[in-house]
Amino acid sequence: MTATAPIRGEAPALVARDGQAPRPDSVPIDAPLALRGVTVSYGDRPAVFSVDATFPSRAMAAIVGPNGAGKSTLLKAALGVIPRLSGEVHVYGQPIDQARARIAYVPQRASVDWDFPTTALDVVRMGLYRRVGLFGRMSGAMTDRARACLDRVGMADFGNRQIGQLSGGQQQRVFLARALAQDADLYLLDEPFAGVDAATERAMIDVLHGLKASGKAVVAVHHDLATVRDYFDHVFLINVRRIAEGPVASTFTAANLQATYGGRLAATHLDTLDLATAAP
Ligand code: ADP
Numbered sequence: 001m002t003a004t005a006p007i008r009g010e011a012p013a014l015v016a017r018d019g020q021a022p023r024p025d026s027v028p029i030d031a032p033l034a035l036r037g038v039t040v041s042y043g044d045r046p047a048v049f050s051v052d053a054t055f056p057s058r059a060m061a062a063i064v065g066p067n068g069a070g071k072s073t074l075l076k077a078a079l080g081v082i083p084r085l086s087g088e089v090h091v092y093g094q095p096i097d098q099a100r101a102r103i104a105y106v107p108q109r110a111s112v113d114w115d116f117p118t119t120a121l122d123v124v125r126m127g128l129y130r131r132v133g134l135f136g137r138m139s140g141a142m143t144d145r146a147r148a149c150l151d152r153v154g155m156a157d158f159g160n161r162q163i164g165q166l167s168g169g170q171q172q173r174v175f176l177a178r179a180l181a182q183d184a185d186l187y188l189l190d191e192p193f194a195g196v197d198a199a200t201e202r203a204m205i206d207v208l209h210g211l212k213a214s215g216k217a218v219v220a221v222h223h224d225l226a227t228v229r230d231y232f233d234h235v236f237l238i239n240v241r242r243i244a245e246g247p248v249a250s251t252f253t254a255a256n257l258q259a260t261y262g263g264r265l266a267a268t269h270l271d272t273l274d275l276a277t278a279a280p
């Protein structure tokens with residue numbers, strides 16, 4: 001048999017689907033979250049400068065850096081909720097503006113107004129607002145779904161409690177339940193374990209590892225260097241600029257941490273972290 005001639009009218013291989021511009025080669029097509037050259041500034045000084053990052057699928061990734069390093073700003077830029085001076089954000093290969101529905105976000109607890117008069121169940125139902133449009137109103141099935149998500153984080157008995165009357169750990173669980181209700185593919189969390197007790201931290205980690213096991217991607221700002229190795233697969237070290245990024249096993253090194261924290265970590269502290277040795 002002779003080689004088959006190209007079928008007339010077949011689309012050339014390089015034409016982008018959906019009429020979109022072809023993606024830059026450097027953006028992995030399947031990465032849950034990819035940032036390229038992202039700069040965010042609140043005034044004269046950039047909070048995040050020219051950051052490239054690629055967060056892997058089916059993984060737990062930590063964003064680590066000192067206070068004021070731009071970690072929360074990076075997450076907000078990844079969500080597309082603050083203006084970027086420059087740069088691109090892609091979620092599963094799509095520009096962020098087309099992909100927001102695939103992301104769930106748990107904000108830093110300190111940034112939330114807890115006096116807002118609303119119940120725990122209402123907070124979770126807010127996670128379902130994108131679905132409300134389908135029915136025009138909050139259906140009973142959606143309330144059931146919200147209750148099931150509260151149950152998954154051990155808060156089934158607290159649905160009618162005012163959010164401001166819950167402990168810090170309980171509030172974090174409710175916000176995780178809201179993220180679960182969204183049934184997203186990518187979960188962004190800003191210091192989810194800050195100010196929570198050990199039992200809540202364990203419960204939340206179990207839920208997050210369950211998300212990973214079901215094929216989701218998790219990216220969390222994480223302040224506790226001692227648990228990075230236990231909890232996470234991938235680490236992104238930032239101090240306004242990207243310092244290092246990669247698998248925890250090869251990237252979470254003393255040298256990278258000192259570069260991130262400006263040499264301010266005590267050697268005795270580093271000794272307790274069971275760090276990877278620098279790659280050859
Ligand atoms: P991190 O989460 O790593 O502690 P942030 O992203 O919150 O850091 O902040 C990075 C820098 O940007 C800090 O210097 C902070 O003071 C500044 N910043 C954060 N949010 C704002 C804002 N809304 N307006 C002005 N400056 C801000």
Ligand code: MG
Nearest residue numbers: 071072073108
């Ligand atoms: Mg922060």
